[in-house]
Every structure is written in C-alpha cells, then in structure tokens.
Amino acid sequence: MNNLKQKFAQFMVGRYGVDEFSRFLLGFAVAMMIVNLIIRIPVLNTVVLLLLVYVYFRMFSRNIQGRYRENLKYKELTWKIRSFFTSKKNQAADLKANHIYKCPKCGQKIRIPRGKGKIIVTCPKCKNEFEKKS
Numbered sequence: 001m002n003n004l005k006q007k008f009a010q011f012m013v014g015r016y017g018v019d020e021f022s023r024f025l026l027g028f029a030v031a032m033m034i035v036n037l038i039i040r041i042p043v044l045n046t047v048v049l050l051l052l053v054y055v056y057f058r059m060f061s062r063n064i065q066g067r068y069r070e071n072l073k074y075k076e077l078t079w080k081i082r083s084f085f086t087s088k089k090n091q092a093a094d095l096k097a098n099h100i101y102k103c104p105k106c107g108q109k110i111r112i113p114r115g116k117g118k119i120i121v122t123c124p125k126c127k128n129e130f131e132k133k134s
C-alpha cells in the first residue's frame, strides 16, 4: 500500500493535480450521473465521460501554467455566484448572532449582539436612546 502511494506520488511529480475547477467539474459530472439515473438521457453518458476524461487530463497535465490559467478563469467567471452564496451564508450567521432593531424615532436599522440582557441603545443617526432586550 505504501509502495503504491509512493509510486503515485512519483507519478504526480511535475503534474498539475486537483484544483477548484476540477472539483467543480467532478461535482457537475456526479450531478449529471444522478440526473441520468432519474431521467435517462443517452447523451448524458457521453457528457459525463468527457467531463471525467477532461478532469483526469487536467490532473495529470504537465502544463501547470495552462491549467493554472484555466482555474483562474473559472474563479473569475464564478466569483459573482460564489460571493453571492458566501454573503448569504454570512448574513444568516450574522442574524443568528445579532438582532436588528429599528430606531423608533427615525427608523434607522441598528445591529445589536444577542444575549446581552436589557440594554440602552443609542441610535447612531439621531442619538435617540431606547431600551431593548437582546
């Protein structure tokens, strides 16, 4: 087993390996396989096969620069989508840790950490003070 690992490590020397783009392609291939189990679309088999071949080609490629550029391109193209999901996740975490109160006077939204008991909130906009339980 160790010997096999060593051989594989030797084989991978100077080769590109797995990156985010490959992981995305693999995930996509798996998703297509599942779709294909539910609704059989003959062309999907070919798509999955081509995707897997491409992933392996990228993994074992010695053109590290070229593969690196592909990965950058992928990250560039998906940055907006990925940042949308991360910001949603952060928002959810933020709501768990904080209350959002509205100032009764001016309607300014104020973020208060949860679990602090009764507190006096000072509105940053109109300086109105009000009591809240957090």
Ligand SMILES: [Zn+2]
Binding pocket: 103, 104, 105, 106, 107, 108, 123, 124, 125, 126, 127, 128
């Ligand atoms: Zn206010």
